Amino acid sequence: MSAARSCRPPRALAGLFVWRLRSTGARQIPCRFVHLYHVTSNKLITFQYFNFLKRMQLDQEKKVVHKISSASPVPQSWPEMSRRNELREMKSAAETEDSVIPGGAESKEDRQWKEMKLRPDDLPGILARLSKIKLTALVVSTASAGFAMAPVPFELTCFLLASLGTGLASCAANSINQFFEVPFDSNMNRTKNRPLVRGQISPLLAVCFAACCGIPGVALLTLGVNPLTGALGAFNIFLYTCCYTPLKRMSIANTWVGAVVGAIPPVMGWTAATGSLDAGALLLGGILYSWQFPHFNALSWGLREDYSRGGYCMMSVTHPALCRRVALRHCLALIGLSAVAPVLNITTWTFPIISLPINLYISYLGFRFYRDADRSSSRKLFFCSLWHLPLLLLVMFTCKKSVLEKEDKGELRGGSHEMAMEIRLP
Amino acid sequence: MAAARGLWAGGCYRRHPLASASSSASSGSGRAAERGERPDRVGLGFRPPPHSHSDWIGPPDKHSNLRPVIFYVPPEESALERRLREARQEAQASNQRFWARHNRAFRQEKEEFIYSRLKAKGLEMRDESGQKATLSAEEMADFYKDFLSKNFKKHLQYNRDWYKHNFRITFLMGQVAVMRALRWLRGRKRNVEQ
Numbered sequence: 001m002s003a004a005r006s007c008r009p010p011r012a013l014a015g016l017f018v019w020r021l022r023s024t025g026a027r028q029i030p031c032r033f034v035h036l037y038h039v040t041s042n043k044l045i046t047f048q049y050f051n052f053l054k055r056m057q058l059d060q061e062k063k064v065v066h067k068i069s070s071a072s073p074v075p076q077s078w079p080e081m082s083r084r085n086e087l088r089e090m091k092s093a094a095e096t097e098d099s100v101i102p103g104g105a106e107s108k109e110d111r112q113w114k115e116m117k118l119r120p121d122d123l124p125g126i127l128a129r130l131s132k133i134k135l136t137a138l139v140v141s142t143a144s145a146g147f148a149m150a151p152v153p154f155e156l157t158c159f160l161l162a163s164l165g166t167g168l169a170s171c172a173a174n175s176i177n178q179f180f181e182v183p184f185d186s187n188m189n190r191t192k193n194r195p196l197v198r199g200q201i202s203p204l205l206a207v208c209f210a211a212c213c214g215i216p217g218v219a220l221l222t223l224g225v226n227p228l229t230g231a232l233g234a235f236n237i238f239l240y241t242c243c244y245t246p247l248k249r250m251s252i253a254n255t256w257v258g259a260v261v262g263a264i265p266p267v268m269g270w271t272a273a274t275g276s277l278d279a280g281a282l283l284l285g286g287i288l289y290s291w292q293f294p295h296f297n298a299l300s301w302g303l304r305e306d307y308s309r310g311g312y313c314m315m316s317v318t319h320p321a322l323c324r325r326v327a328l329r330h331c332l333a334l335i336g337l338s339a340v341a342p343v344l345n346i347t348t349w350t351f352p353i354i355s356l357p358i359n360l361y362i363s364y365l366g367f368r369f370y371r372d373a374d375r376s377s378s379r380k381l382f383f384c385s386l387w388h389l390p391l392l393l394l395v396m397f398t399c400k401k402s403v404l405e406k407e408d409k410g411e412l413r414g415g416s417h418e419m420a421m422e423i424r425l426p
Numbered sequence: 427m428a429a430a431r432g433l434w435a436g437g438c439y440r441r442h443p444l445a446s447a448s449s450s451a452s453s454g455s456g457r458a459a460e461r462g463e464r465p466d467r468v469g470l471g472f473r474p475p476p477h478s479h480s481d482w483i484g485p486p487d488k489h490s491n492l493r494p495v496i497f498y499v500p501p502e503e504s505a506l507e508r509r510l511r512e513a514r515q516e517a518q519a520s521n522q523r524f525w526a527r528h529n530r531a532f533r534q535e536k537e538e539f540i541y542s543r544l545k546a547k548g549l550e551m552r553d554e555s556g557q558k559a560t561l562s563a564e565e566m567a568d569f570y571k572d573f574l575s576k577n578f579k580k581h582l583q584y585n586r587d588w589y590k591h592n593f594r595i596t597f598l599m600g601q602v603a604v605m606r607a608l609r610w611l612r613g614r615k616r617n618v619e620q
Contacts, residue, residue: 109472109484109485112484113472113474113482113483113484113485113496114484115474115480116481116482116483116495179592180589180592182592183521183525183588186493186525187490187529197493198493199481199483199493202599203595203596204599204603207596249582249585250582250585305566305570307570307574308569308570308571308574309529309532309573311577311578311581311584311585317567318574320567320571373564374563374564375563
């Protein structure tokens with residue numbers, strides 16, 4: 001009726017025809033389309049309600065039209081087809097509709113079957129999940145922190161190229177990691193909705209995407225920034241995909257390798273800015289390295305059942321006491337590393353003082369986790385680690401020793417390089 | 427019908443645990459009949475619509491948590507495409523076997539562990555209200571550690587097999603993609619020449 005008129009005539013005809021055939025069998029109202037038909041023909045509807053119905057109908061119709069148009073070549077030619085053909089086409093059209101007859105568990109399960117066809121609309125979302133876009137964003141921000149902390153004047157183009165290159169490298173590494181882990185991801189609650197597990201993308205496409213991100217990413221870092229950063233990027237991809245991922249199923253050493261993987265991005269940011277691997281880069285890397293342990297060990301404490309069943313060798317399963325000890329040890333190490341920062345002239349002495357409360361707090365939670373070894377203390381430590389790192393990096397940046405200060409102290413002597421630096425200073 | 431089940435053995439473990447046994451015997455003879463169409467019914471299994479030319483993936487299996495795939499057999503399936511499909515079916519079957527068995531063992535051993543621990547504590551499996559008694563995460567930790575170390579070698583072997591399957595399938599997919607691209611280009615050239 002009025003709802004039916006909102007769709008194009010041949011499709012509406014098809015929809016009605018399907019409905020009519022099915023209703024001769026079952027006496028129940030089979031689908032939303034039919035329900036709308038009844039509703040609109042039986043009661044006085046307001047304008048808003050009509051719009052709501054129209055929207056629902058259009059959503060429904062999109063699915064129905066897609067399925068029906070693909071079921072038979074030309075709907076208008078149905079009257080000419082033989083009776084037997086019509087019935088067969090109707091059956092297949094009815095079965096492909098989303099709004100199948102409810103009731104039987106069979107049809108409910110049938111609805112869960114999805115065609116393995118990649119739709120262009122879905123591709124950005126799928127690739128975002130494949131590349132673990134949130135984790136990539138975190139990695140890029142740690143690289144930016146490394147860049148920002150380097151004691152050189154800020155260059156915007158270099159910064160953007162380094163961030164983009166690091167982001168692409170991270171996307172590639174994450175895609176390959178998911179490519180390797182499909183059956184294991186299927187069996188763990190945390191990861192069972194990943195694109196490769198759900199068949200939304202083929203493994204070939206995942207590998208191609210990884211190549212299309214990794215090769216330009218590393219090339220961008222090597223040619224657009226400097227070869228050292230490019231080499232670090234390539235090394236990090238290798239370390240994550242070929243060392244960490246297989247090692248997860250062989251030995252608990254994977255956690256230490258993973259911590260190195262997490263520590264390299266800020267080092268890359270630093271080398272992108274300065275072009276050299278000096279003590280400051282290693283300190284920043286060290287801070288990220290130490291941070292990984294309370295973060296990951298606390299997270300893995302709640303996933304012991306999944307890790308055990310999935311065959312992952314994690315400290316929390318095989319060596320629980322070591323797991324907690326290492327987390328606490330590295331919380332305390334963060335305090336020590338923060339104190340080393342002014343010694344290396346990266347920050348002023350205000351940094352260890354201001355960062356002491358946050359470092360002490362995470363160490364306290366680490367101690368509670370060590371002593372109590374229960375789910376609540378592990379969760380507290382994990383959530384603390386999530387805000388601890390950004391806050392620490394922010395405080396570090398605000399306490400950064402500016403290049404001007406170094407000049408005043410006469411540490412920099414006049415020379416063409418330093419003169420150029422002077423001019424570029426804001 | 428049995429031949430049809432052969433094609434779908436990978437997808438219907440839940441309903442046809444015996445299908446995989448009959449598939450290897452009948453798949454050879456039935457292959458010619460399957461080309462260009464999907465069989466009409468596979469017992470209680472899902473049937474993809476006949477107009478669809480893609481594979482279909484289903485909900486996670488109850489035992490293995492893996493999603494079964496029903497593979498489409500095109501009418502002119504080349505030898506390479508057939509090798510790819512068979513490799514995928516073989517990998518699917520192998521993964522299904524491993525994980526179904528593994529998860530079942532896990533559940534069983536977990537129940538046994540809980541039962542033995544509760545008995546040691548002098549408790550019943552169900553308390554007064556009929557709720558199933560559980561152990562705390564810390565008590566279960568011993569079981570998890572034990573289970574992981576017991577199955578370590580099994581996992582190492584499975585990892586090797588899985589990586590081999592995965593690389594082989596992806597490589598074949600690459601070859602099929604290149605072959606199809608060349609075929610399409612050749613088709614276009616012929617059209618242009620005509």
